[in-house]
Every structure is written in structure tokens, then in C-alpha cells.
Amino acid sequence: MALPTTTKQFILPKLGSYDYLTLSQGAVRPPKATEALIRVHAVSLQYRDLIIAKNQYPLGKSAENLVPGSDLAGEIVAVGEDVTAFKAGDRVCANFSIRHLDGDPSPETMGASLGGSIHGVLTQYITLPAEALVSIPEHLSYEEASTLPCAALTAYNALLGPVPVKAGDFVLVQGTGGVSIFGLQFAVASGATVIATSSSDEKLKLAGELGAKHLINYKKNPEWQEEVKKITGGRGVDHVIEVGGPGTLLKSIQSIKHAGWIHIIGFVAGGQDSSLVGPIIGTAANLRGILIGSVRQFKDMNRLIATHNLRPVINKVFPFEQTPEAYKYLESQAHVGKVVIKVS
Structure with a gap:
């Protein structure tokens, strides 16, 4: 041919x-x-x-x-x-x-x-x-x-990277874009409890249907980091899928447990905030920039997707x-x- x-x-x-x-x-x-x-x-x-x-x-x-x-x-x-x-x-x-x-x-x-x-x-x-x-x-x-190549693999690299998410962890996902939705699905498949934020109750409803246990509308609850701390009994979350950037990063830092992980993926919220150094030190936060992932990680992720029949x-x-x-x-x-x- x-x-x-x-x-x-x-x-x-x-x-x-x-x-x-x-x-x-x-x-x-x-x-x-x-x-x-x-x-x-x-x-x-x-x-x-x-x-x-x-x-x-x-x-x-x-x-x-x-x-x-x-x-x-x-x-x-x-x-x-x-x-x-x-x-x-x-x-x-x-x-x-x-x-x-x-x-x-x-x-x-x-x-x-x-x-x-x-x-x-x-x-x-x-x-x-x-x-x-x-x-x-x-x-x-x-x-x-x-x-799969960007949205899914980015979420997989974030949550299954150096310190993999595990059953019993709390994971905060921001919004309902591609990376956040995949992060939600991978966290649920790993046995974690997911907290999802969005400006839309309709979008939060879908996040709930996908397995998010706690839903926060950040337009109605602008101090959403305080709600996250309440949900986790004051402890904070283990992982944050951070897609907002400067506009949300400080609140993400205020949402994590000591030595928790913030996986920085995007900057869709805009904003400019120079007051981050103190809270980063104060929580011993791990801020990790994510640059998609490798072919090997892609193959590992596809096995997870196939095992759990994720769509x-x-x-x-x-x-x-x-x-x-x-x-x-x-x-x-x-x-x-x-x-x-x-x-x-």
C-alpha cells in the first residue's frame, strides 16, 4: 500500500x-x-x-x-x-x-x-x-x-511521583479542568479522600459524581482554605493539584499539612503575590513544578487506567x-x- x-x-x-x-x-x-x-x-x-x-x-x-x-x-x-x-x-x-x-x-x-x-x-x-x-x-x-498525554500524565506524575498518594490521604483539586479531573480520578482510585473547588455548583456536582467527597464553591466561600482545614480536622491535605498559580498558591499553602505536597501545574487564576516565603518555610511545604512526564510514566499510568477501567x-x-x-x-x-x- x-x-x-x-x-x-x-x-x-x-x-x-x-x-x-x-x-x-x-x-x-x-x-x-x-x-x-x-x-x-x-x-x-x-x-x-x-x-x-x-x-x-x-x-x-x-x-x-x-x-x-x-x-x-x-x-x-x-x-x-x-x-x-x-x-x-x-x-x-x-x-x-x-x-x-x-x-x-x-x-x-x-x-x-x-x-x-x-x-x-x-x-x-x-x-x-x-x-x-x-x-x-x-x-x-x-x-x-x-x-492522556498532557492532562492525565501531569496529574499522574503529580500524585504518583516521589511521594505517591495512598489510601487515607486527603487530596485537594482546584477546578474541573482536564488535569484536575484526572487528579480526582487517580486520587479516588488510590483510596484517597478528595476535596474539590470550583466557582460553579454544576461543575462541583460532576466532581461529586466522580468521587469527590467534599465540594467547595470558592465564589461563595472565598476563604476556602479555612474550610479545607475544617474538613481535615485542622491537619491539612497531603497533596494539592495547584492550577491557579499566584492567585491561589498562598491559600494552597495554608491548606496543606506540614510537609505536604503542592504540585504546581498552571497559572489560570493569575494574580501576583510576594508573601509566600514565610508560609512555605512555616509549613515545610514541598512545592513541586510538574513538567508532564516520561514515556515510562505514561506506560505505568495506562496500566492504572486499564486496571480501574477509568474513562x-x-x-x-x-x-x-x-x-x-x-x-x-x-x-x-x-x-x-x-x-x-x-x-x-
Whole structure:
């Protein structure tokens, strides 16, 4: 069977707005000996994709006419002659960084992050190193699997990292975006008690249905850290999935137990707060920045997902041609869980 030679793809001819997203045609590179050619079925969007398009992300240098997007699920069309782990027809995801195979991240691995410093996955076909691929859990659709490389793996790396969450722990998750929802699911699967915050009672209801035991509307209860302390009998939580950034970090510090862990993932709340040093020292807090995860962690996570038959929460699926509308919907923050683009 002849391999495809062209692909439809979205590009950003310049950065500054997702309105610049342009559907174009690109060339398909045949796989080298250690590579695989993948037909992309679905792509999930991240907050990172939005701020890269707006030129608000610390990229350094991006690829010219950048193909955005980092999270794909697809089907292998062909493999190079030295690839033994995969074959044509296999269903796979690619890791966020195609060089981060194991261990800690580095400038080299982060310089190989899809949809930023190198071209991404909003394309019908892409050729990638086979070592950067992982098999999709059998019970998941392509749309569901496309949510795993960033949102799921970030939450997994946070909660199952150096000090893994365990039964009896308290975990605080902020909001109901992709990472927070996966954090909730992994914490519940690990036997922890989850406290979820949101500005929406409707979104909190879904968090409750997914297993969160305690629900706090931070619009109605702005001093939510005090409520967290009450819920935990004054002790504080073991882990916080911190997605707000400067706008929420102080309250997260005030929510943890001594020597608890705050996993810093995002900065969606904005704000500027320079009064953090004293409380960080005062609680012996562990603040850990999370840079997604490795291929090895991805494989470990997929075993957990398969064992517990976990299903990602998808809010809305857009057709490929409506990619700019998907970006706009993500920006609205109306979603609970993930926003996905069906490519083919």
C-alpha cells in the first residue's frame, strides 16, 4: 500500500492570536528505520495551546509556521525496519516530549515538546520516533485516549511521583479542568479522600459524581482554605493539584499539612503575590513544578487506567475544520474535563 505523501494540517503563520490558525497542506515524511507514521484520529487541547497561539508562553524559539497541538491518539500506518514494538494498525498516543523516555526532565527533553519548539499534532499524518509512543488502553476510544498525554500524565506524575498518594490521604483539586479531573480520578482510585473547588455548583456536582467527597464553591466561600482545614480536622491535605498559580498558591499553602505536597501545574487564576516565603518555610511545604512526564510514566499510568477501567471526561468534540472554534471554546472556560478535536 502506498503511503500518504500530503497531509491537511493547521499552522500558525505567526503568533499572537488563535485567529491566525490556518488550514494548509504539508508534506508527509516517510518513517526512518526507528520511526512510525501515524494517522491522527483525535487531538485534545491544552491551556498551553491557547497561550502559545497568543504568544504568551515562554517558548524561546518556535518552529516556523508552527503546527500546534501536543496530544494525539492515532493509528500506525507504517513503521521503519528497525521498529519491533509496534506494527501497522496499532493504536497509540505520543508522549508530550518525544525525547523524555525516563527519569527527570531536562532542557533537551523539553526542547522536544510537540506543538511548541517542534511541530505538533494538529495534522492528519505525522511521523514520530517509535520510542516516544505508547499503546492506548483497549477500553478507550481515540477521543478519550487523546486526553492522556498532557492532562492525565501531569496529574499522574503529580500524585504518583516521589511521594505517591495512598489510601487515607486527603487530596485537594482546584477546578474541573482536564488535569484536575484526572487528579480526582487517580486520587479516588488510590483510596484517597478528595476535596474539590470550583466557582460553579454544576461543575462541583460532576466532581461529586466522580468521587469527590467534599465540594467547595470558592465564589461563595472565598476563604476556602479555612474550610479545607475544617474538613481535615485542622491537619491539612497531603497533596494539592495547584492550577491557579499566584492567585491561589498562598491559600494552597495554608491548606496543606506540614510537609505536604503542592504540585504546581498552571497559572489560570493569575494574580501576583510576594508573601509566600514565610508560609512555605512555616509549613515545610514541598512545592513541586510538574513538567508532564516520561514515556515510562505514561506506560505505568495506562496500566492504572486499564486496571480501574477509568474513562476520561470529555466535554465537547469539534470536527477538524472547526479547530479555531475549539480554541475559542477552551478559552471560555465553560468546559468540565477536556476539549477534543476529531481529526479523522
